[in-house]
Amino acid sequence: MGLFLEVMLYGVLLMKKIKVGLLRLNGCGGCFSKIYQNLNISKMLDIFEFVDLLKMADEKPDYVFIEGAINTGNHKLIDDFKKNGSKIVLFGSCSIDNFKFAGIDEHNPYHHFDIKVYGCPVDDRSIYDFLSLINQGRNVLDITYPVCKECAENNILCLLLDKIDCNGYKTIGNCSTLCPKIGSSCIGCRTKLGENDS
Amino acid sequence: MTHKNISLEISAPKIRIDDKSSLIEKKLVGQKAVFAHHITSRIDHLMTASHTIASVEAIENAYGINASANVRRMRNLLLMLELISSHNEFLYTKIIPRFFGAANIFEFAEKFKKEYNRYVHISKKLNLVLSAVGGKYPHPISVVVGSAAVMPDFDKKEQLIKALKDVRHDVEKTNDIIIKNMTYKAEFDYLNVSLTELDFVPLIGLNMLCNESIIDIKKYYDNYDYTKKIMTGPIARVSNNNKLFEGSAEKVIKKQGLSFPIKNPYLNILCMSIEMLNFLHVGIDLLTNFSCETEEVLKYKPKKSVGHACVESPKGALFYNYHIDEKGIITKARIISNIAQNSALLEESIKKMPIDFDRRTRRQILDEIEFMTDCFYL
Numbered sequence: 020m021g022l023f024l025e026v027m028l029y030g031v032l033l034m035k036k037i038k039v040g041l042l043r044l045n046g047c048g049g050c051f052s053k054i055y056q057n058l059n060i061s062k063m064l065d066i067f068e069f070v071d072l073l074k075m076a077d078e079k080p081d082y083v084f085i086e087g088a089i090n091t092g093n094h095k096l097i098d099d100f101k102k103n104g105s106k107i108v109l110f111g112s113c114s115i116d117n118f119k120f121a122g123i124d125e126h127n128p129y130h131h132f133d134i135k136v137y138g139c140p141v142d143d144r145s146i147y148d149f150l151s152l153i154n155q156g157r158n159v160l161d162i163t164y165p166v167c168k169e170c171a172e173n174n175i176l177c178l179l180l181d182k183i184d185c186n187g188y189k190t191i192g193n194c195s196t197l198c199p200k201i202g203s204s205c206i207g208c209r210t211k212l213g214e215n216d217s
Numbered sequence: 218m219t220h221k222n223i224s225l226e227i228s229a230p231k232i233r234i235d236d237k238s239s240l241i242e243k244k245l246v247g248q249k250a251v252f253a254h255h256i257t258s259r260i261d262h263l264m265t266a267s268h269t270i271a272s273v274e275a276i277e278n279a280y281g282i283n284a285s286a287n288v289r290r291m292r293n294l295l296l297m298l299e300l301i302s303s304h305n306e307f308l309y310t311k312i313i314p315r316f317f318g319a320a321n322i323f324e325f326a327e328k329f330k331k332e333y334n335r336y337v338h339i340s341k342k343l344n345l346v347l348s349a350v351g352g353k354y355p356h357p358i359s360v361v362v363g364s365a366a367v368m369p370d371f372d373k374k375e376q377l378i379k380a381l382k383d384v385r386h387d388v389e390k391t392n393d394i395i396i397k398n399m400t401y402k403a404e405f406d407y408l409n410v411s412l413t414e415l416d417f418v419p420l421i422g423l424n425m426l427c428n429e430s431i432i433d434i435k436k437y438y439d440n441y442d443y444t445k446k447i448m449t450g451p452i453a454r455v456s457n458n459n460k461l462f463e464g465s466a467e468k469v470i471k472k473q474g475l476s477f478p479i480k481n482p483y484l485n486i487l488c489m490s491i492e493m494l495n496f497l498h499v500g501i502d503l504l505t506n507f508s509c510e511t512e513e514v515l516k517y518k519p520k521k522s523v524g525h526a527c528v529e530s531p532k533g534a535l536f537y538n539y540h541i542d543e544k545g546i547i548t549k550a551r552i553i554s555n556i557a558q559n560s561a562l563l564e565e566s567i568k569k570m571p572i573d574f575d576r577r578t579r580r581q582i583l584d585e586i587e588f589m590t591d592c593f594y595l
Contacts, residue, residue: 049262058326069323201367203358
């Protein structure tokens with residue numbers, strides 16, 4: 020949180036708000052809901068200006084957060100934002116791989132993104148980490164380890180050893196192992212390791 | 218005009234409403250039935266527990282499994298908590314900013330910090346309890362076929378009860394705001410449809426109350442007529458069960474002098490805040506008397522079967538019907554949400570809105586239509 024506060028103060032000193040456009044496509048709405056619930060952290064609204072791109076399509080934001088599955092028909096819209104200088108952020112699992120954890124292969128990935136933020140939904144901690152990252156201009160949220168790493172760190176007995184199907188070994192980690200912690204196998208909702216890199 | 222799950226094309230006098238969430242039915246075919254709720258819980262973040270429970274109950278119905286009374290209490294508790302949380306989310310992100318003259322939740326958060334913080338306080342406390350009861354929220358994992366994967370930690374029970382009691386004042390203040398601003402009048406002829414029981418407001422059930430007739434849900438939805446003007450959701454639950462509401466909710470219903478059945482769709486918003494009061498009261502009671510003992514996992518074998526279930530989601534009655542093969546794979550799925558059920562009435566309501574085309578700008582007209590659509594909880 021200390022780094023986050025530094026970033027906040029830096030943003031305040033700049034006195035120019037970072038404009039974030041929220042583009043909601045074919046998702047449940049859970050990821051953006053987490054943003055709505057965190058607008059009062061530190062000086063969030065002093066640093067960021069949020070706009071709803073479904074209502075204000077002519078905006079030219081610094082960042083476009085995309086929530087929900089992307090189909091081929093959406094690519095042009097996203098390309099237009101990119102041409103106008105917006106950085107494209109795939110916000111949450113649906114925009115990254117479109118229900119692939121369920122074996123549904125209707126994957127029309129958008130490859131020209133700048134940043135991925137994992138989660139189903141994106142949790143509060145990921146939002147804090149991400150906002151500090153964009154101020155540093157880093158491109159990719161650096162998570163390259165599976166859920167297994169956190170299970171091991173938290174002494175959670177591996178479900179595979181009990182012959183319980185678990186996808187944790189091939190799923191992006193940093194989720195606090197919410198499911199294995201209570202004996203529920205990982206379904207892979209945070210997307211597969213190693214896929215869809217830009 | 219695009220509005221969340223629906224897109225509206227308006228060219229007088231025709232209106233088309235597309236329910237994108239019904240595409241999920243096709244995605245379920247070929248999936249393992251016991252896995253299906255992981256997909257359906259991701260249809261709508263305001264109904265994740267509702268979809269999860271409806272999916273699991275439909276499979277239990279197909280396999281002839283009877284979950285224990287305590288498991289059913291846990292599911293009811295989860296539905297009540299989700300109802301309060303989702304109504305809170307919807308009111309504060311869609312409706313209340315408008316009452317304060319804010320264009321959206323961001324402007325509302327900036328200019329009306331006290332009211333915005335009330336929304337956040339209710340959200341965070343409800344999330345805490347929902348996560349404890351659901352294992353995880355949204356997309357709860359405690360609900361599994363025949364059992365509960367996890368029960369709330371007994372040692373934390375007092376903390377959870379306190380969390381619910383902590384939001385009582387904020388929920389009452391929310392209700393005050395709604396009452397002060399609900400001056401919209403309209404009158405339509407429609408049927409209020411909801412689950413029904415004799416002595417409590419049901420959130421899971423098999424009996425549907427429709428126009429004073431009680432019909433089995435399977436029979437009701439098998440003969441469902443999408444052109445009929447019906448309303449399902451808060452307004453229907455309050456209309457049909459008004460004598461069963463408790464505590465502050467009961468007092469508000471009396472004080473507002475509501476007449477039943479409610480014929481004004483705008484009052485769906487007032488009914489949301491009344492339900493928040495009611496289910497907070499009932500939820501605290503249920504949690505206080507709740508047993509946190511671990512449940513036995515019932516053994517079952519997949520079999521070729523057909524099952525159905527109905528739950529009262531925050532937005533309205535939610536019906537699930539699955540056809541399952543001998544290997545436990547879904548061969549056919551049917552999900553009927555509030556969008557499908559309320560769309561005929563929504564279309565009529567929009568068409569009959571008294572819009573002054575001469576004095577209103579295009580933006581103002583779309584705003585009025587959007588508000589009417591919001592009242593239908595889409």
